[in-house]
Every structure is written in C-alpha cells, then in structure tokens.
Amino acid sequence: MATGKKIDTPLLDQLEKGPWPSFVKELKGMAVRKPMIQDLLGQLEMSYREKRGHWKHGGLVGVMGYGGGVIGRYSDSADKFPACAHFHTVRVNQPSGWFYTSKALRELCDIWDAHGSGMTNMHGSTGDCVFLGTTSEELEPIFKELTDKGWDLGGSGSDVRTPSCCNGPARCEYACYDTMDMCYNITMAYQDELHRPAFAYKWKFKFSGCPNDCVASIARSDLSVIGTWRDDIRIDQNAVKAYADSGMDIRADVIRKCPTACMGFDGKAIKIDNKQCNHCMHCINVMPKALRPGKDTGATILIGAKAPIIEGALLASVLVPFMKLDKEDDYQEFKDLIAKIWEFWDEHGVSRERIGECIQRVGLGNFIEEIGVEPIPEMVMHPRTNPYIFYEEYFEEGDAEGAEEA
Amino acid sequence: MADKMSVEAIADAMFNIVKEYAGKKRYKSTDLTKEILATYGDKVDKADCKAAIRTLMDSGRCVYGYAGGSFIALPGIEGAAK
Numbered sequence: 001m002a003t004g005k006k007i008d009t010p011l012l013d014q015l016e017k018g019p020w021p022s023f024v025k026e027l028k029g030m031a032v033r034k035p036m037i038q039d040l041l042g043q044l045e046m047s048y049r050e051k052r053g054h055w056k057h058g059g060l061v062g063v064m065g066y067g068g069g070v071i072g073r074y075s076d077s078a079d080k081f082p083a084c085a086h087f088h089t090v091r092v093n094q095p096s097g098w099f100y101t102s103k104a105l106r107e108l109c110d111i112w113d114a115h116g117s118g119m120t121n122m123h124g125s126t127g128d129c130v131f132l133g134t135t136s137e138e139l140e141p142i143f144k145e146l147t148d149k150g151w152d153l154g155g156s157g158s159d160v161r162t163p164s165c166c167n168g169p170a171r172c173e174y175a176c177y178d179t180m181d182m183c184y185n186i187t188m189a190y191q192d193e194l195h196r197p198a199f200a201y202k203w204k205f206k207f208s209g210c211p212n213d214c215v216a217s218i219a220r221s222d223l224s225v226i227g228t229w230r231d232d233i234r235i236d237q238n239a240v241k242a243y244a245d246s247g248m249d250i251r252a253d254v255i256r257k258c259p260t261a262c263m264g265f266d267g268k269a270i271k272i273d274n275k276q277c278n279h280c281m282h283c284i285n286v287m288p289k290a291l292r293p294g295k296d297t298g299a300t301i302l303i304g305a306k307a308p309i310i311e312g313a314l315l316a317s318v319l320v321p322f323m324k325l326d327k328e329d330d331y332q333e334f335k336d337l338i339a340k341i342w343e344f345w346d347e348h349g350v351s352r353e354r355i356g357e358c359i360q361r362v363g364l365g366n367f368i369e370e371i372g373v374e375p376i377p378e379m380v381m382h383p384r385t386n387p388y389i390f391y392e393e394y395f396e397e398g399d400a401e402g403a404e405e406a
Numbered sequence: 407m408a409d410k411m412s413v414e415a416i417a418d419a420m421f422n423i424v425k426e427y428a429g430k431k432r433y434k435s436t437d438l439t440k441e442i443l444a445t446y447g448d449k450v451d452k453a454d455c456k457a458a459i460r461t462l463m464d465s466g467r468c469v470y471g472y473a474g475g476s477f478i479a480l481p482g483i484e485g486a487a488k
Binding site: 059062064065071158192198199200 | 434435436452456459460463464466469470471472473474475476479481482
C-alpha cells in the first residue's frame with residue numbers, strides 16, 4: 001500500500017532548522033517504520049508547494065452504534081500517497097484533569113501503534129486524547145481494544161463533546177468545587193448524548209474550579225461552570241505582614257491593581273469591601289498564603305461561548321450567578337437546568353447553530369424566560385456591566401417601548 | 407389517549423423516511439424526531455424516538471454521517487471516501 005520510497009521534502013526540511021522542537025523531525029523518525037507517515041510527509045510537502053490542503057473531511061466513517069469519536073479524513077491524492085489514503089482521527093475520552101499513569105499511557109500508545117499511525121495529539125482543544133491517522137478497517141479493532149481496557153471514545157459532530165475540567169482540588173487550593181468529580185459525573189450521565197449526536201450542533205461543557213478559569217471555559221464552552229464563593233475572602237493578616245516584611249509592595253502590586261478598588265492596606269493589615277469584589281482572583285493569585293477564596297463555595301453557570309466557525313466568537317454570559325454544586329444530590333439542580341436548556345434548543349435551534357447563537361437570535365431575556373429561570377441583576381455579559389434583563393415593571397403604560405430613560 | 411407505537415415501529419417509520427430521502431435530504435436526529443412527532447402525534451413521545459434512533463444505529467440499519475453537522479444515513483460509501 002505504501003509508496004515505499006523516501007520523498008524529498010525541501011520545504012518541510014526548513015522546519016527542522018532552529019533551536020525549537022520540530023514536528024517534521026519527529027515525523028521523519030516515525031516514517032522509518034510507518035509507511036503512512038512517509039506518505040503523510042509527501043502529501044504535506046505537496047500542500048506546502050501548492051499552497052492548498054489535500055484532505056477531504058467528514059463522511060460516514062465511525063464505529064458501530066456511535067455517531068461521535070471518529071473524524072473521517074481522506075486524501076484527495078490517494079494515487080500518489082496510498083498509505084495515507086485514509087487518515088481518520090480517533091478521539092479518546094481523557095481522564096478528568098488529564099491524570100494518567102505511565103501504564104495507562106503505554107496502553108494507549110501500544111493500541112495506537114498497532115492500529116494507527118502512532119501519531120498522537122495530547123490533547124486536542126476539546127480535551128480528548130487524540131489519535132491521528134488510521135484506516136476505516138482498523139476502527140472497530142481500535143474501539144474494541146480501547147473499551148476492553150476501560151477507555152471510551154469522546155465526542156464529535158453534533159453531540160455533547162467530551163467534557164473537560166481543570167484538575168481542581170487534586171492540585172489546586174483555589175478550587176471551589178470538585179471539578180474532576182463533576183466532570184466525570186456529567187460525562188457518565190450524558191453518555192447517550194455524547195455518543196449519539198442528537199443536537200442542532202456541538203455542545204461543550206467545561207468545568208473550572210475557580211475564577212482563574214484555567215480551562216478557559218468562559219471562552220470555549222457552551223456551558224461553562226466556574227467555581228466561586230459568596231462569602232468573604234479569607235485573610236491571614238500574619239501572612240500579609242510576612243509578605244510586606246519580605247519586601248512585597250502590597251499597595252502597588254495588589255491594592256492598586258484591584259479592578260474594583262475594593263481593597264485597602266494601612267501598612268499592617270488588608271481590608272476588603274467584599275460586596276464590591278468581583279472575584280477577579282488577582283489579589284489571591286499574588287498573595288496565596290495570605291488570601292483565599294471564601295468558604296461558602298459553589299459555581300457560576302455561564303452560557304453561550306464559542307470560537308468563530310459559522311459566526312464570530314462569543315464569550316459566555318452569566319446564566320446562574322451562584323449554584324451550590326451538591327455531590328450528594330448527584331448535581332441534580334445542574335442537570336435539571338441542562339434538561340430545560342436542551343428542551344429549548346431542541347425546539348428553537350436550527351442546523352449548525354450553537355446555543356450561544358440561538359440565544360443571540362431569540363434574545364437572552366426571552367431565553368431565560370423560556371427555560372423558567374428568574375431574572376436577577378447579577379445576570380451580566382461582563383463584570384461591572386448592566387444586566388441584560390429588561391425589567392418591564394419599571395415601565396408604565398404609555399412609555400415608548402424600549403425607550404431610554406433620561 | 408391513542409395507542410402508543412412501539413419503539414421498533416417508530417424505528418421502522420424513521421428508517422423508511424431516511425430510505426425515501428436518501429441522496430436528497432440529510433436528516434438530523436432532531437429532524438427525524440420532529441417529523442415522527444408531527445406524523446403520529448400522541449402515539450409517540452421524544453423518549454421513544456430517542457430509543458428508536460438508538461435501535462436503528464445498534465442494528466446497523468442506519469449510520470451517523472458528518473457533513474458540517476451530524477446526520478442519519480443509510481450505510482454505504484459516501485462522497486469523501488470515493
């Protein structure tokens with residue numbers, strides 16, 4: 001099947017120069033024993049030369065019963081590069097927080113080496129462990145070996161994409177809820193939605209343990225869960241003093257950088273007007289030994305982010321300012337909210353329209369009314385902005401609809 | 407209340423729609439469900455439609471395809487593979 005001959009790649013060779021790691025160098029190393037990679041290099045060189053791609057994307061490829069997890073990719077130059085005529089991607093559902101044992105990694109690599117190109121992407125932007133390059137015939141054997149060892153495919157197409165999370169309380173003292181537990185719980189609860197595409201378009205969950213939002217959920221997920229607290233920031237004044245004694249300029253580096261100017265420092269102690277705090281995390285990040293999130297923790301639920309594909313990029317808007325995420329109750333309040341949102345999206349979403357675009361089309365106010373969420377002033381698109389809710393009760397009969405008040 | 411359709415009967419009805427429109431229209435899961443709900447009214451519900459789609463997939467009578475978004479199709483070689 002392979003061309004069996006080494007192909008000159010003068011353009012790709014340029015990418016081996018310089019001090020940085022080179023994917024070309026790695027691919028050439030693999031090409032010695034993988035004809036698929038040899039032909040991949042040849043096709044890539046041709047693409048660089050002609051300034052156009054040679055992949056065809058999509059199709060009916062997959063494993064029995066699943067509609068997600070495999071992304072079909074075919075070469076349009078199979079006559080020249082037969083070994084990479086098929087070059088499908090397989091998405092493997094990653095462990096929560098991307099924790100692997102070396103045994104688990106070897107297991108994955110052995111499966112992929114036996115049935116695919118051996119090339120991986122750790123990890124794709126959705127979070128999955130991504131296997132790059134295999135043939136249609138190898139898909140079922142890969143799937144069987146993965147599932148025999150307790151792995152499963154991730155999402156692709158118009159389904160729930162593989163949920164992902166930061167590593168939360170496993171390694172981070174700022175975590176306001178157990179991100180890994182919730183991510184795993186939601187992944188298992190929505191297995192059907194993950195493997196059998198039933199939506200207008202893709203749906204992404206991402207779970208961040210605190211407002212630092214290390215998985216960038218506010219920008220990269222349709223439904224973003226960001227840990228927060230609703231009581232006061234905990235302060236250890238002795239630790240504050242220790243920071244000052246060690247030479248930290250607390251006024252310059254912390255107080256004056258507070259975006260809401262809610263902090264003061266008298267040379268000995270920090271005071272915070274917690275009602276004005278917008279939980280930006282700056283002070284906590286700078287003085288982790290002195291300041292910590294409060295104890296009454298939960299999460300803010302935001303909706304509607306997406307990268308630019310069909311329409312432009314959107315950041316998420318606050319849907320539920322604070323939700324207690326109750327492990328004991330199996331996150332039922334969260335799941336009830338999701339059920340209402342999906343019901344709405346089922347009814348009103350059009351093909352290839354993300355929930356954020358759908359909400360933009362119908363209006364955020366109408367959306368929350370439809371899903372039965374009570375409007376409150378904290379529902380904002382950005383911190384320190386006015387709510388997006390239109391409070392009709394402030395207008396009297398005869399007022400022009402939508403008129404700006406003086 | 408009308409007699410409920412069995413999941414198998416719904417799956418058959420869905421299969422017939424996919425077969426009839428093969429090559430002409432790509433049906434998404436939601437499109438199929440809406441069409442079945444519109445045709446059979448209170449003899450069917452969304453949960454049964456979801457189960458019927460799963461039956462179709464698990465039996466291999468239909469497969470999922472992708473062209474921008476996911477759709478339900480008859481098994482076979484499609485354009486990208488040719």
